[in-house]
Every structure is written in C-alpha cells, then in structure tokens.
Amino acid sequence: MSALLRFEDVSLRRGGRLLFEGLSFEVAAGERLQVSGPNGSGKSSLIRLAAGLLHAERGRVDRGPVALANDSIALDRELPLGQALQFWNRAPEQAMDALGLTHLALVPVRLLSSGQLKRATLARVAASAAPLWLLDEPLNALDADGAKRLGRLVERHLEGGGAVLAASHQRLGGEWPALELKP
Amino acid sequence: MIGALIVRDARRGLTGAAWLPIAFFLLVAVLMPFAVGPDARLLGRIGPGTLWIAALTAALLPIERLIEPDRADGLLDQLFLHGVADETVALSKVAAHWLTFGPLLLVAAFPASALLSVDGRALGQVLLSLAIGTPGLAALAVAVAALTAGLPRAGSIAGLLLVPLAIPLVIFGAANALPLEAAVSLFLVAGAPFVGGAAIRAART
Numbered sequence: 402m403s404a405l406l407r408f409e410d411v412s413l414r415r416g417g418r419l420l421f422e423g424l425s426f427e428v429a430a431g432e433r434l435q436v437s438g439p440n441g442s443g444k445s446s447l448i449r450l451a452a453g454l455l456h457a458e459r460g461r462v463d464r465g466p467v468a469l470a471n472d473s474i475a476l477d478r479e480l481p482l483g484q485a486l487q488f489w490n491r492a493p494e495q496a497m498d499a500l501g502l503t504h505l506a507l508v509p510v511r512l513l514s515s516g517q518l519k520r521a522t523l524a525r526v527a528a529s530a531a532p533l534w535l536l537d538e539p540l541n542a543l544d545a546d547g548a549k550r551l552g553r554l555v556e557r558h559l560e561g562g563g564a565v566l567a568a569s570h571q572r573l574g575g576e577w578p579a580l581e582l583k584p
Numbered sequence: 585m586i587g588a589l590i591v592r593d594a595r596r597g598l599t600g601a602a603w604l605p606i607a608f609f610l611l612v613a614v615l616m617p618f619a620v621g622p623d624a625r626l627l628g629r630i631g632p633g634t635l636w637i638a639a640l641t642a643a644l645l646p647i648e649r650l651i652e653p654d655r656a657d658g659l660l661d662q663l664f665l666h667g668v669a670d671e672t673v674a675l676s677k678v679a680a681h682w683l684t685f686g687p688l689l690l691v692a693a694f695p696a697s698a699l700l701s702v703d704g705r706a707l708g709q710v711l712l713s714l715a716i717g718t719p720g721l722a723a724l725a726v727a728v729a730a731l732t733a734g735l736p737r738a739g740s741i742a743g744l745l746l747v748p749l750a751i752p753l754v755i756f757g758a759a760n761a762l763p764l765e766a767a768v769s770l771f772l773v774a775g776a777p778f779v780g781g782a783a784i785r786a787a788r789t
Contacts, residue, residue, distance in 0.1 A: 415789075454661055454788055469665055473658020477592065479599065488588060489662065525662075 411460030436568040438582030444568035468529040471537035478511035496528035515542040536567040589676040597684030605642035612638035613696035631700035633758040643721040650729035674780030682722035720769030723776035730783035
C-alpha cells in the first residue's frame with residue numbers, strides 16, 4: 402500500500418522552541434493515526450506541518466492532497482450554511498446529511514453554535530475528494546451524536562482507501578494507533 | 585475558484601459598508617470649500633487634485649478588511665490546501681477591491697465635482713484619470729493589506745505604508761499625465777499580486 406503521508410526524520414521549531422525532532426512515521430491508504438500529547442506538545446503544529454502550512458526545520462514531509470479541519474471556520478458568516486459550504490464543494494449535501502446538518506442549510510453561519518460549526522468544518526472535509534484527512538481536535542465542542550457521526554464517516558473514508566491523521570488529547574471512537582508527543 | 589473568490593469578496597465588500605468609502609470621498613469634497621473658502625475659481629483649480637486625495641482616502645478606508653479577516657478565519661489556509669496560489673488569491677482580491685470602490689467612486693465624482701465647481705471638461709479628465717488610476721490604488725491597497733495582516737494597529741501602519749507609495753499615482757493623476765499614470769497603475773497592478781502573495785505566504789505560521 403502506498404503512503405499518503407510520510408514524515409522522515411522531521412524536526413520542528415516554533416518560536417525558538419524545539420517541539421519535536423527526529424520524527425518519522427507513515428500513514429498509508431486505509432490507515433488512521435492519532436497524535437496525542439499534553440497541551441502545547443505540538444499536536445496542532447504537526448497537523449499544520451502535514452498540511453504544508455508550516456515548514457520543517459529539518460527532515461522531509463511527503464504528502465498528496467489533504468483536507469484539513471481545525472478550529473478555523475473559513476466559512477462566510479453572513480451566508481446560509483449550505484451556500485457557505487458550496488464555496489468549497491459544489492455538492493456538500495451528502496456530507497451535510499452525514500453530519501446531521503441538512504436542517505441547518507438555510508441558517509446563516511454566524512448563528513450556528515460552536516458544535517454546529519465544528520460539524521460544518523468536518524462536513525467540508527468529508528465533502529472534499531482528498532484521500533488524507535487531517536483533523537485537529539475533531540471532538541472539541543462535538544456532542545455524543547456528533548462524535549458517533551464522525552466515527553462512522555472515518556470508517557467509511559478508510560474503507561474507501563482514504564487515511565486519517567487526527568490530533569486529540571481525548572479518546573477517539575474506534576481503534577486508533579497512537580503517536581505520542583512528549584512535552 | 586478564482587471567479588468564486590472574486591464574486592465572494594465583491595459581495596462581501598458591497599453588502600458590508602460599500603457606501604462608507606464613497607461617503608468619505610464625498611465628505612472630503614464637502615469639506616474643501618469650507619477649508620479654502622467659496623472662491624469658485626480657486627476651487628475649480630484645486631478641484632481635480634482634491635478629488636484625487638479623496639479617492640486615495642476612500643481606497644485606504646477598507647484596508648483592514650481586505651486580507652486580515654480571511655487570514656484569521658483560516659480561509660487563506662484552506663485556499664492553499666485547495667491548490668490556489670497565494671498570488672492568485674492576491675490578484676482576485678485586487679479585482680474584487682476595485683469592483684467594490686472603483687465604479688462607485690466614478691459615479692460619486694459627479695456630485696463631488698459639482699461641490700468643487702470643477703467644470704465639465706476638467707471633470708471628464710478627472711474621470712478618465714480616476715478610471716486609469718483606481719486599479720493601481722486597489723492593487724496597492726491589497727499589497728499593503730497583505731503586508732500588515734495580523735499586525736497590531738495594522739490600519740495606521742497600512743496608511744503610513746500606502747500613502748508614500750501612492751504619490752506617483754496622485755502626481756500623474758492630478759496633473760492629468762495619462763500615459764505616465766497608466767504606466768504607474770499597470771506597474772502596481774502587475775506587481776501587487778506577487779508582493780501580496782509573498783506576504784500571505786510569510787504570514788502563514
């Protein structure tokens with residue numbers, strides 16, 4: 402199986418502080434990996450590095466197309482949710498349905514709760530065609546139903562030959578191999 | 585994606601406070617007769633220059649809303665992940681910014697010229713020079729907005745950065761030296777996407 406994401410001996414320094422060094426791992430199609438560690442250990446930075454939004458100080462990061470869900474909403478707050486998601490994907494209906502957002506399609510983004518916004522960012526990822534999903538604290542603000550829906554989406558994505566890299570200090574549903582970052 | 589981005593930014597600019605820069609433009613035109621007195625000949629002579637200064641302030645006004653909200657909201661990151669080059673983003677922003685203030689400014693130049701007793705022939709020249717110069721102003725505004733995105737008190741810093749760089753536009757625009765005006769404007773429109781794109785990239789941390 403081919404790797405969708407490969408870190409080779411990667412070191413990352415941010416603000417003069419070495420977050421991690423010599424980090425090597427692979428995420429292949431059909432695989433999932435959870436990055437865990439205490440606050441400030443570099444989980445989000447690792448996700449941004451994997452997305453190509455940061456550059457490693459040393460080492461190599463190889464990746465294909467990725468989709469990212471983090472705390473940034475990146476949706477027009479004045480637009481109804483359905484239209485706002487359509488900016489990124491022509492047909493977000495299926496992903497909205499999978500996350501239980503269909504009844505909110507006409508509600509302006511600025512009126513949504515933080516849990517609903519989290520579902521919306523996950524729906525953007527689910528609607529994208531990228532094989533690798535990068536999820537930064539996907540359970541933040543999600544209720545039990547949302548977490549269950551996310552679990553189902555992840556399972557389906559993996560069955561379809563995708564891969565998921567998630568950063569969370571919480572337990573994610575399902576069996577996740579862990580990559581522990583030291584503080 | 586580029587078209588969608590231009591449409592989105594233009595819509596946001598127009599549904600936001602599109603009238604604000606234009607109101608500002610007219611306000612400067614209203615203020616001028618109070619400041620220099622109601623001598624129609626004097627006003628007519630300084631009128632075109634005044635309109636140019638008013639246009640400069642109108643372009644400067646929305647500068648904090650051009651890049652920073654999208655950076656803070658993660659939109660620029662998502663565009664990068666969708667494979668849109670940072671230069672393309674900056675270019676789309678230039679087009680959208682011009683669409684939200686350029687045409688409106690040309691319309692507002694009619695009442696403003698009446699306030700400053702600029703005659704018909706001079707008004708025609710001002711309209712032409714504004715039409716040529718405002719894309720340059722929009723490009724400059726986007727480049728400066730990208731350079732200052734994320735800084736504290738970005739608005740004031742942006743003003744300090746933009747005004748000196750806009751001097752050639754104002755000189756050639758107010759003097760009605762249209763070929764030179766067009767050259768400066770073209771230079772700014774061609775260069776701004778690269779400056780803005782590099783600044784967006786550098787701000788990505």
